[in-house]
Ligand code: SF4
Ligand code: SF4
Ligand code: SF4
């Protein structure tokens with residue numbers, strides 16, 4: 015727990031290693047060269063009055079409040095814009111300075127509403143503080159002159175208000191939007207007295223290009239831009255540092271509280287993944303935690319057509335244990351299994367796989383990473399020796415050329431995208447490989463050097479063509495390959511990519527990219543300097559997902575882009591803890607730390623610790639569990655924090671399999687789609703209600719801290735413990751820190767991790783052990799984890815999903831900024847104002863051929879199924895390609911996707927489906943009845959009348 019207000023150093027820290035000594039107000043101060051006088055003073059404990067400066071932004075020098083006197087220099091320079099110099103003697107408080115500052119403050123205050131007592135920022139207003147700091151006692155000009163007091167408020171944004179009458183035109187908001195967020199949505203319009211902050215083209219915030227990241231609100235020193243939650247609730251009185259539960263960036267936040275009431279989430283300045291920045295989801299979309307649809311009591315029912323009946327925790331847990339035991343007695347110990355969640359903590363995930371392996375006695379455990387990044391694990395382990403990205407996010411600041419393939423960071427990983435955009439504005443070059451013109455291709459002050467708008471499904475071909483150019487034009491980093499890689503695998507690979515079938519001239523026509531563009535992009539990547547590759551689900555969710563991950567690794571090794579800052583292979587993980595759920599042993603063939611269940615030594619360690627014999631046979635993957643359910647051999651499933659009916663491919667198949675099971679247990683916040691087939695519902699807890707850790711895309715283990723009591727009575731980890739105990743598998747922990755201690759004891763890459771270390775360091779990146787006691791920001795620095803880097807031949811094999819006369823278009827899917835995955839949380843927040851339905855993007859030519867206009871309802875059909883949604887006619891997608899998001903259950907985009915999957919990992923091929931689009935009169939019958947059906951599934955029997 016900490017105080018809400020943090021020290022603001024006024025200007026950013028200097029990165030210089032050299033130091034400078036100077037005197038400030040009689041104190042000798044030593045600081046890094048390049049530090050501002052203002053920051054040097056703050057570091058010495060001396061506050062210089064300021065308004066336009068804040069340490070998240072470059073100094074601007076407009077308010078003239080921070081003036082100082084420097085011996086031997088004329089005038090009163092601004093301390094925020096003046097760097098320190100050796101031997102400088104500075105005075106921050108002289109009679110002359112006091113008078114100047116009072117005069118400045120008088121001008122501000124004469125044009126400011128004097129409603130401090132009822133202002134929402136009372137207690138957190140820098141203008142108020144500065145009036146006190148300069149000793150302002152009167153305003154000689156009075157308050158009757160020309161002023162801005164009558165200006166209308168803009169309350170269009172659901173989360174923050176803009177009251178221009180309180181604006182002091184310090185430009186902090188404008189600079190935050192430019193420097194930190196990179197959206198450039200704000201400007202100062204007009205000059206002098208007429209100058210004012212304006213969103214977009216003098217629009218409301220909601221109508222402008224603002225993405226609601228909150229950076230301007232955080233930067234504003236007054237109540238001009240302020241969170242509506244603060245207006246409603248009041249100022250927070252304490253803060254707890256925790257981690258966002260949405261995406262794999264893993265931003266740290268200060269949860270600012272009044273007692274147990276959350277007032278606002280403020281991005282933590284010392285968060286190592288986000289450095290004080292946030293996106294609309296983590297910053298504002300936490301209201302789902304107390305949404306009225308949240309289920310807070312355990313419920314059971316005998317059959318899935320009955321209404322739910324609320325019961326005690328004891329009865330619900332007893333039912334789970336007795337049903338699972340009955341099913342194992344009747345059908346064998348492998349008749350049940352569990353699914354872990356990438357939304358839950360490492361500790362919770364570890365406990366679920368421990369319950370399955372130790373308590374159920376089999377390895378039937380899988381995770382939702384199966385449907386997103388399992389190819390990353392496979393591909394990077396095969397080439398580098400470890401199943402994780404190679405860098406930290408800070409690394410991008412040293413990249414010279416960035417290749418983004420199959421990822422859309424501005425929507426899916428927004429805080430990382432802001433850092434990437436900053437680096438691109440500084441001059442780094444960008445290559446985008448994506449079927450769709452994502453925002454990064456052209457956005458304010460950024461333009462990609464190349465956009466390879468390939469046909470969905472041709473990633474492997476394009477990467478081979480890039481490699482072909484690099485090998486045949488002698489652009490390989492031979493010294494790196496000779497020293498760091500397995501030469502025989504390199505030679506095989508080089509001979510393979512040099513084949514004519516991999517040349518840009520052969521690949522270009524089939525991928526729909528001009529050969530000369532492929533060649534130019536390859537040359538740029540190989541010769542520009544530090545080359546960093548970032549990729550997402552547009553790489554993994556293909557029938558060749560693992561192949562393409564290996565092709566990316568090959569490209570990085572061939573160009574020497576591994577093992578130092580600024581380079582690397584960086585999977586942008588989708589969910590907050592997808593890395594962690596994989597690390598914790600959620601796959602049916604691996605214990606924590608990616609060690610195979612058939613390894614007698616590893617298995618022996620766990621057997622000794624858990625006191626149970628463990629199965630040496632890999633268990634069933636999610637898809638195999640579903641198939642086995644339809645065969646009649648798999649009967650019971652414990653699903654923690656996952657909605658497999660919505661997130662897994664071929665919805666009909668999943669529904670039939672779930673319906674065939676005898677005991678489905680769903681643990682979640684809401685009665686999700688999967689719960690329609692459940693017999694026991696265990697109410698889950700939010701990230702605000704529990705302790706634990708999440709591991710982000712850069713392998714960073716971040717603390718999640720409980721800020722309020724679980725509304726359902728138990729945190730998720732306690733529920734798993736209760737099930738284990740009821741099944742007579744005694745797992746005992748008093749606190750999640752003890753679970754982490756066990757993980758550290760049993761998992762070499764986590765050997766040094768403890769809550770004490772995390773509390774001290776803020777966060778660490780695994781491997782964290784004796785050799786790396788505070789973690790490993792960049793992997794494979796001195797050698798690959800597997801020894802020598804292994805090149806793997808990555809032959810392009812076209813997907814079985816072919817277009818033809820019936821299904822002539824290719825559908826690909828993605829995310830949008832304001833929504834998250836299947837939308838269970840974000841749809842229950844005000845984020846719905848930005849995206850209240852999934853729409854189908856279609857190129858104008860394809861739309862015209864079909865008589866479809868923008869906004870029309872269209873039917874989308876594939877070989878697997880069909881749905882209807884509205885069309886958005888746009889040239890963001892190429893002719894022949896259509897695109898949609900999958901955030902709304904009423905659309906059920908996965909009804910359309912096929913059951914094709916990655917050859918190595920079964921990761922579904924969500925990104926390529928042959929479809930047809932035709933005009934429609936409106937939603938299909940099942941969509942029309944969706945709400946009614948959903949309500950039926952959510953029926954809860956009335957409580958029996960009291961006797
Ligand atoms: S909320 Fe973010 S995007 Fe919107 S104006 Fe403020 S800084 Fe810019
Ligand atoms: S809105 Fe706030 S940050 Fe922006 S110029 Fe006005 S006072 Fe400064
Ligand atoms: S970028 Fe990701 S982790 Fe950060 S605030 Fe947004 S959703 Fe949360």
Ligand code: FES
Nearest residue numbers: 066075077080094
């Ligand atoms: S704080 Fe330095 S000029 Fe405003």
